[in-house]
Amino acid sequence: MKLFKLIRRRFLFLIPILAILGPGIISGNADNDAGGITTYSVAGANFGLTLLWVLLLTTFALAITQEIGARMGLITGKGLGALIREKFGVRWTAFVMACLFISNIGTISAEFAGVAAALSIFGVVKYISVPIVIIGVFLLVTRGNFKKLERLFLLMSFFYLSYIISAILAHPNFATDLKSLFIPHVNKINITYLLTLLAVIGTTITPWGQFFIQDYIVDKKLTKEDLKIERGDVFLGSFFTNFISFFIIVACASTLFAKGINISDASQAALALKPLAGKFASALFAFGFLNASIFGAAIVPVTTAYVITSAFGMESGLNYKFREAPQFYGLFLLLLILGGLVVILPFFPLITILVVSQAINAVLLIPIFIFLYILSNDKRILGEYANNRLVNALLIITIIGISFASIFYAISLFFPHLLSFL
Amino acid sequence: MLYLSQILNKSVYLNQKYYGEMIDFAVLESSPNPTVSKVVVKVKGKKITIAPNLMIIKKNGAILTSDQALFLPYDERDFYLNEDLLDKQVIDTDDKRLVRVNDVLLDNEGGLKVIGIDIGVSGLLRRLSLGRLIKIKPKILPWQMIEAFDYQTGNVKISLTQNKLNSMHPSEIADILEDLGSKERKGMVESLEAKTVAKAIEEADEKTREAILEDLSTSLLKKVVVKMHISGLADLFYKVSPMRIKEILTFIGKERAEKVEKFLDFGSDKAGGVMRTGFVSFDGNTTVKEAYNSLYSIKPKPEAILVTNGNQKLIGTIRVKDILDIDSLAQLKDVVTERKFVYPTADFNQVVSLFGRYNLRVLPVVDNDKKPIGVVTAGIVLSKIEEETKIDEII
Numbered sequence: 001m002k003l004f005k006l007i008r009r010r011f012l013f014l015i016p017i018l019a020i021l022g023p024g025i026i027s028g029n030a031d032n033d034a035g036g037i038t039t040y041s042v043a044g045a046n047f048g049l050t051l052l053w054v055l056l057l058t059t060f061a062l063a064i065t066q067e068i069g070a071r072m073g074l075i076t077g078k079g080l081g082a083l084i085r086e087k088f089g090v091r092w093t094a095f096v097m098a099c100l101f102i103s104n105i106g107t108i109s110a111e112f113a114g115v116a117a118a119l120s121i122f123g124v125v126k127y128i129s130v131p132i133v134i135i136g137v138f139l140l141v142t143r144g145n146f147k148k149l150e151r152l153f154l155l156m157s158f159f160y161l162s163y164i165i166s167a168i169l170a171h172p173n174f175a176t177d178l179k180s181l182f183i184p185h186v187n188k189i190n191i192t193y194l195l196t197l198l199a200v201i202g203t204t205i206t207p208w209g210q211f212f213i214q215d216y217i218v219d220k221k222l223t224k225e226d227l228k229i230e231r232g233d234v235f236l237g238s239f240f241t242n243f244i245s246f247f248i249i250v251a252c253a254s255t256l257f258a259k260g261i262n263i264s265d266a267s268q269a270a271l272a273l274k275p276l277a278g279k280f281a282s283a284l285f286a287f288g289f290l291n292a293s294i295f296g297a298a299i300v301p302v303t304t305a306y307v308i309t310s311a312f313g314m315e316s317g318l319n320y321k322f323r324e325a326p327q328f329y330g331l332f333l334l335l336l337i338l339g340g341l342v343v344i345l346p347f348f349p350l351i352t353i354l355v356v357s358q359a360i361n362a363v364l365l366i367p368i369f370i371f372l373y374i375l376s377n378d379k380r381i382l383g384e385y386a387n388n389r390l391v392n393a394l395l396i397i398t399i400i401g402i403s404f405a406s407i408f409y410a411i412s413l414f415f416p417h418l419l420s421f422l
Numbered sequence: 423m424l425y426l427s428q429i430l431n432k433s434v435y436l437n438q439k440y441y442g443e444m445i446d447f448a449v450l451e452s453s454p455n456p457t458v459s460k461v462v463v464k465v466k467g468k469k470i471t472i473a474p475n476l477m478i479i480k481k482n483g484a485i486l487t488s489d490q491a492l493f494l495p496y497d498e499r500d501f502y503l504n505e506d507l508l509d510k511q512v513i514d515t516d517d518k519r520l521v522r523v524n525d526v527l528l529d530n531e532g533g534l535k536v537i538g539i540d541i542g543v544s545g546l547l548r549r550l551s552l553g554r555l556i557k558i559k560p561k562i563l564p565w566q567m568i569e570a571f572d573y574q575t576g577n578v579k580i581s582l583t584q585n586k587l588n589s590m591h592p593s594e595i596a597d598i599l600e601d602l603g604s605k606e607r608k609g610m611v612e613s614l615e616a617k618t619v620a621k622a623i624e625e626a627d628e629k630t631r632e633a634i635l636e637d638l639s640t641s642l643l644k645k646v647v648v649k650m651h652i653s654g655l656a657d658l659f660y661k662v663s664p665m666r667i668k669e670i671l672t673f674i675g676k677e678r679a680e681k682v683e684k685f686l687d688f689g690s691d692k693a694g695g696v697m698r699t700g701f702v703s704f705d706g707n708t709t710v711k712e713a714y715n716s717l718y719s720i721k722p723k724p725e726a727i728l729v730t731n732g733n734q735k736l737i738g739t740i741r742v743k744d745i746l747d748i749d750s751l752a753q754l755k756d757v758v759t760e761r762k763f764v765y766p767t768a769d770f771n772q773v774v775s776l777f778g779r780y781n782l783r784v785l786p787v788v789d790n791d792k793k794p795i796g797v798v799t800a801g802i803v804l805s806k807i808e809e810e811t812k813i814d815e816i817i
Contacts, residue, residue: 078511085522086509090549312546313512313522324604 032160032241032248033296034114035107035361037289038354039199040245041269044252046262047193049180054197055245056181058204061398063238064391065205065369066213068376070230073217075385080214081311083375096371097308103207103364104304106357108339111300113350114293116343117266121286126343126350134340137298138333141318159288160244162276167251169275177250191416194409199355201402202362204242208300210368211307224385248272264351301339305332363406369399425540426503426526427549428481434463436486441465444484447474448500449536455565458534460494462502471496474534503536511577512541512563523578525549527562538564538601539578562601566590567610592621600630608637616642620649625805632661635670644673652678652699653802656685693773694766696806697787697796703728706737706755710748717742726784728794729754735792736763739784763788766795770806777803 043051069080076083085093115133116126213234222230251272256263263269270285277284302318309316309328316328342348373395376387387395426447434441442465450459460471461479471494478485501507503526512521524545529535540548542561547553568578595614599607599622611619611634623631623646635658638646647655647670655674659667659682671679681699688694702724704713713727726741738758748757762776763786776785777800787796 082511086511089509090524090546094550312543313524313541314543315520 032244032292033107033111033300034117034289034293035110035199035296035354035358036203036245037248037292038110038114038117038263038269038351039196039203039358040248041252041256041272042263042351042355043196043200044249044272045256045268047196048253048257049177049249050185050193051197051200052177052180052246052249053182053184054200055204055242055249057401058201059238059242060394061201061401062205062242063235064394064398065210065372066234066238067231068372068387068391068395069210069214070217070234071227071385072376072382073214074222074224074227074230075382077218077221079218079307079310080211080372080375081307083381084371085311085313087375087378087381088371092371093311096368097311099364099367100207100211100304100307103361104300104335105338105342106360107206107208107300108297108304108335109342110354110357111293111297112340112343113353114289115297117269117350117354118286118290118293120350121266121270121282130340130343133294133297134336137294137301138336141298141302141332142322142329159284159291160248162273162284162288163244163251164247166273166276167247167254170251170254177246181246189408189412191409191412194405194412195359196355198362198405198409199358201405202360202365203358204245205365205398206361207364207368208303208307210365210372212299212303215303215307227385251275264349266350297336297339301332301335304335305329359409362402366399366402366406369395369402373399423537424481424528424530425545425548426508426528427545429479429484429528430504430508432483434477434484434486436489441486442470444479445469446502446504447534448497448502451501455529455535455537456501458503458528458536460496460500462496469496479530479534507539507578512539513577527560536565538562539568560601564598564601567598592618593625595622596625596627596630599626599634604633604637607634611638612642616645617649619646620654624650624654628657628661631658635662636666640669643669647673652681653685653696656682656695657690659686688766691770692766693764693768693770693785693787693798694796696770696773696802697766697798698802699796701728701784701786701794701797703730703794704754705729706731706753708754709750710745710752710754710757711750713754714745714750717745724784725799726760727754728786728797729758730794731755736786736788736794737761739786741783762786763792763794764798765790773798774803774807 072083073079078086081093081097084096112130112133116129119129120126217230252263252269255272255274256268261268261271266285266289267282269289270282273281273285305328306316309325309331312327314327315325317325320328322329343350343353373387373392375381376395377392379386429444430446432444434444442463444461445464446462447458448460448462448471449456458474461474461477461484462469462471464470472486473494476486476488478487507526508523510523512523521541523539524542525540525548527537527540529537539562540560541563542558544553544558544560547556547558595618599610602610607630614622619634619642623634626634635643643666655670662670671682674682685695690696702717702720704716704727706729717723717727723742726739727745728739729737731737737755738761740754740757740759744759745757760780760782762780762782764773764776766787766789768787773785776782777798783800785798786794787798789795
């Protein structure tokens with residue numbers, strides 16, 4: 001009895017932590033959506049371990065930017081959209097929202113591409129799977145209990161563990177893996193390498209994730225006292241998401257890159273799970289990939305519709321009825337349909353949609369991070385909780401880094417021969 | 423009327439030369455609407471504050487009338503429309519986030535005054551310079567509904583349970599209700615007394631009336647419809663959903679329900695369609711003193727009373743104020759001052775001309791047996807004419 005009490009007292013301190021833990025983990029986990037899995041798979045299969053150093057850097061960038069978002073949400077009680085609106089007015093808000101809209105149409109179509117790719121393994125064509133999932137997601141979110149489903153989705157993301165096991169079973173040499181994490185070595189700079197590099201950044205750090213973390217914290221009504229725990233949450237979330245990303249890349253590098261297989265559809269991506277699941281690799285992959293895609297296809301449009309309508313001062317949120325918040329639900333449906341349409345149109349290959357949309361995300365991060373920088377340095381908004389020098393330095397390095405990657409990509413896109421001098 | 427966005431960041435001219443740019447406006451709390459007390463003008467990168475009475479402020483610009491301008495001190499503690507109000511979050515008393523301040527509506531007749539805040543899409547479009555391309559009716563939240571500003575968070579708190587509202591005239595409330603979004607309107611209606619709601623509904627435009635009656639909760643609907651006039655209910659009859667009509671009819675009781683149905687037979691351009699069925703009538707043999715005594719307990723006091731003979735047929739009317747001058751023992755049938763009446767099928771235009779020609783206050787409406795079934799009052803006539811000649815104001 002005494003022992004039981006002792007154990008209980010030992011773990012009692014965990015309860016408040018568990019109650020607060022969440023936003024960072026969810027936000028981080030949702031980064032490993034269809035676009036994420038595909039991008040990391042492509043990175044591993046096409047370029048082996050040569051993009052791991054980018055992953056390491058983005059882990060820090062993700063942690064820093066998520067921490068800023070969490071801190072601003074805690075201190076001001078307002079979302080990022082609200083702060084931009086109140087400080088910069090309607091025009092700049094419209095600009096940022098346009099960026100977010102474009103980026104998220106990309107992300108949402110990536111989620112649907114994920115749905116289509118996963119179900120294509122079972123032989124379902126995208127013209128059937130995508131419309132059904134659009135309707136399903138709409139009903140799920142508007143009629144169902146979203147909060148409960150969110151937990152279910154998170155639970156199912158234990159699927160990612162299969163990548164870890166797979167990577168270990170494939171007997172990779174972890175010494176070289178870790179070396180590639182810290183020492184950038186680039187074999188060939190070409191257009192696909194730069195595109196994949198951008199996509200790795202843009203799938204790890206996303207515009208919508210930046211808005212999501214802050215709004216989520218505001219909605220949870222957390223306060224200054226929770227700052228320490230919340231910091232831990234976002235750091236843990238950032239680390240955890242990229243921990244998994246690391247193993248996805250390693251698993252793909254040791255199974256696909258080693259054999260010289262480039263990923264052009266989902267069944268090839270599924271091969272990465274073969275060391276673990278053998279002939280069931282395809283089914284396991286399809287199941288996990290579908291779960292991640294549907295989770296993303298629900299959470300990204302809801303977040304987008306919420307952020308945009310509330311920034312423009314309209315009633316928004318799932319607490320309202322359809323008639324009370326028609327713009328919110330209308331935009332949600334529009335995003336689903338537009339995202340789905342991109343996938344259904346015959347001339348876009350699914351894997352291309354999945355990777356390119358993530359690269360677009362990276363480019364659109366630049367303006368959003370500039371706003372983030374100005375706001376998080378405003379003493380009138382954050383007071384003593386404004387950024388310190390270290391955070392500022394890291395944020396600026398992040399912005400510059402993404403800008404350079406984008407510029408390099410643009411150069412390689414328009415003047416391919418220039419890069420051969422590098 | 424003009425909007426803050428139409429004067430914000432616009433140029434100020436002095437002697438036909440560019441002088442500076444208006445960047446903010448400080449307001450002073452005054453009743454019923456706050457007035458602009460200072461205009462902040464940016465001149466060559468420096469902020470100066472000028473009294474608004476030295477300026478002629480119009481859409482898209484302003485003219486400074488004197489270069490001997492008296493500069494007012496710039497005070498951080500003042501309440502500024504751009505800095506402290508525009509783009510801020512509007513919350514209700516439970517801290518629930520509702521909408522945002524998209525623009526501020528000002529009145530520029532006799533000094534700039536704040537009338538309300540624009541919370542609609544039209545305000546957004548105006549700010550994005552798209553107002554001319556897409557026209558949407560503005561959604562204005564009147565200043566009277568704003569309760570407080572939370573200076574710490576910068577939120578604008580609006581209160582829907584306000585004393586200010588219950589003390590306003592029903593027609594003013596009706597104006598407010600017409601401009602509100604459905605959510606705010608519902609909250610506002612629920613916070614008002616049933617009597618006020620009934621009156622406001624009758625004063626509001628058709629669309630708003632229907633919307634309110636459709637939205638009301640059943641318990642409140644009951645309280646409101648029993649307070650409404652038969653003619654007001656009849657007006658709405660075919661415009662609300664059949665289910666609602668059924669509910670309304672059961673609430674008002676069989677007797678009044680029959681009256682409503684009767685009204686419907688006439689149509690609103692006939693005397694029978696606009697008349698009120700509440701009136702006071704006395705038998706002609708009643709003495710003035712007796713009538714006076716029974717009037718004492720009647721509320722509200724009618725303008726005039728109807729006098730009938732033994733068969734309940736109309737003899738005529740007497741204004742209540744005239745009774746005071748008459749011998750108290752005289753019988754009412756001998757002192758009627760006006761004998762005009764109409765049948766319910768009479769055209770409304772005919773009614774209007776009778777009112778005009780004979781300077782009437784009250785006109786009885788009688789059935790084929792000449793028994794009074796209702797009255798048309800001068801007030802009804804006026805509001806009906808107003809309704810017909812009303813031109814939708816486009817700001």
